[in-house]
Amino acid sequence: MIEVQHVTKRYGPVTAVDDVSFRVDSGQILGFLGPNGAGKTTTMRILTGCASATEGQAFVAGYDVFEEPVEAKRRTGYLPETPPLYPDMTVREYLAFAARINGIRSVAQRERVAAAMARTNVEDVADRHCGKLSKGYRQRVGLAQAILHNPDVLILDEPTAGLDPKQIIETRELIKELAGDHTIILSTHILPEVAQTCERVVIINKGRVVAVDTPENLTGRLRGSETIRVQLDPRGADETAVVQAATVPNVSNVTATPTQDGLVTLEVQCEKGADVRSEVARAVITSGWGLLELTSMRMSLEDIFLELTTSEEPREEDAEAPEATDA
Ligand SMILES: Nc1ncnc2c1ncn2[C@@H]1O[C@H](COP(=O)(O)OP(=O)(O)OP(=O)(O)O)[C@@H](O)[C@H]1O
Ligand SMILES: [Mg+2]
Known part of the structure; x- marks a missing residue:
């Protein structure tokens, strides 16, 4: 059309x-x-x-x-x-x-x-x-x-x-x-x-x-791995949640960051295409942590756009293309 x-x-x-x-x-x-x-x-x-x-x-x-x-x-x-x-x-x-x-x-x-x-x-x-x-x-x-x-x-x-x-x-x-x-x-x-x-x-x-x-x-297309973010309330629990989350199949990396209000944010990275959300949730709850929030952090269009539009400069032979008279 x-x-x-x-x-x-x-x-x-x-x-x-x-x-x-x-x-x-x-x-x-x-x-x-x-x-x-x-x-x-x-x-x-x-x-x-x-x-x-x-x-x-x-x-x-x-x-x-x-x-x-x-x-x-x-x-x-x-x-x-x-x-x-x-x-x-x-x-x-x-x-x-x-x-x-x-x-x-x-x-x-x-x-x-x-x-x-x-x-x-x-x-x-x-x-x-x-x-x-x-x-x-x-x-x-x-x-x-x-x-x-x-x-x-x-x-x-x-x-x-x-x-x-x-x-x-x-x-x-x-x-x-x-x-x-x-x-x-x-x-x-x-x-x-x-x-x-x-x-x-x-x-x-x-x-x-x-x-x-x-x-x-x-x-x-541009998603190499996927990340989920988990907000946890650690009060009254031991520290094994991080370890438990890390042992879930397809999880490649876990980082824990304490937040100012006494909570903990886990960033769980997993293999592309794997959905580990329910198993990660089970792992942290079993460790006695309060599960407050769990979000999938897909690579946003913003990330992709930046990746595609901040790449290399035009190739040299194109820059030297003859000028057209049409204006
Ligand atoms: N009449 C013109 N004479 C000379 N250069 C022009 C003319 N019109 C556009 N250009 C140039 O062509 C390029 C593309 O401009 P264009 O307006 O198509 O971009 P755009 O994607 O619409 O941008 P924006 O998001 O700012 O609207 C720019 O480098 C602009 O300066
Ligand atoms: Mg325009």
């Missing part, structure tokens, strides 16, 4: 996007994750026909974005990093205007605008000027604008940036609702966002794709 094949974009000496390829199947949500300057916006602008590519091909809903731009754009809804709202128009006027630009016939305009406003929950500000909206409402009106013409594909550049936690949850829910009917790419540098919203993740760094996978596989 969305296909990017070996897309490269150079701005003079800057390679913003470097041989990027990925695809998003129909109805899927793909998270485009990367630090500042990674090339997310550039890739999205290329997909929406707002920027050219120096090399490569891209298809949206079966149309080549470079060869058949009108057809491709008709099937694409785009929420840019900064929603392009006109401050002096009311929300309703602005959406009607956007509907006209999108070629929605006047008979259908009113209905489409009403449907988009209902979907994005902006009806209560319909007659307010866009310039007077809060950041969250601006973002939602931007989203309403993107879905007006019921496009097959939605390209959302940081749809939850600057929103408060409640709005973030609402926007995530809305995006999830929109998937299925729409194929969606959303960019973000907020990691929980991809874990909670997206079925697949493309991690991009310095213009290059460094990983494409499901959020679950990404967390699993």
Whole structure:
């Protein structure tokens, strides 16, 4: 439904996007994750026909974005990093205007605008000027604008940036609702966002794709061993809990740290894939320790993201690649 094949974009000496390829199947949500300057916006602008590519091909809903731009754009809804709202128009006027630009016939305009406003929950500000909206409402009106013409594909550049936690949850829910009917790419540098919203993740760094996978596989892939943390109340018990925990099969290491309130935290490391929680719990309870808490410390997406995006510099031959004239 969305296909990017070996897309490269150079701005003079800057390679913003470097041989990027990925695809998003129909109805899927793909998270485009990367630090500042990674090339997310550039890739999205290329997909929406707002920027050219120096090399490569891209298809949206079966149309080549470079060869058949009108057809491709008709099937694409785009929420840019900064929603392009006109401050002096009311929300309703602005959406009607956007509907006209999108070629929605006047008979259908009113209905489409009403449907988009209902979907994005902006009806209560319909007659307010866009310039007077809060950041969250601006973002939602931007989203309403993107879905007006019921496009097959939605390209959302940081749809939850600057929103408060409640709005973030609402926007995530809305995006999830929109998937299925729409194929969606959303960019973000907020990691929980991809874990909670997206079925697949493309991690991009310095213009290059460094990983494409499901959020679950990404967390699993880089996990060498697993750790569980156990909070214990040692009062009235002997010290054998640590020893007992260490003798549980598949446990490779146990460290005990006393905490200020007289409790003890155990960090129990075990072999990858082994679930030692119930046996560790049994071992410490048998030793007479109070078991207050037991948590599995999976390697978080944060850890993975850092591991993937703080790796080596670009290879020398790439740095010396000839500059393109396309800008
Ligand atoms: N019009 C332009 N002219 C020159 N360089 C540009 C232009 N647009 C983007 N770049 C450069 O391309 C690189 C990628 O930028 P891009 O905006 O795509 O990153 P991003 O992943 O969206 O970052 P952010 O998370 O900050 O939004 C950056 O080095 C940026 O400076
Ligand atoms: Mg960006």
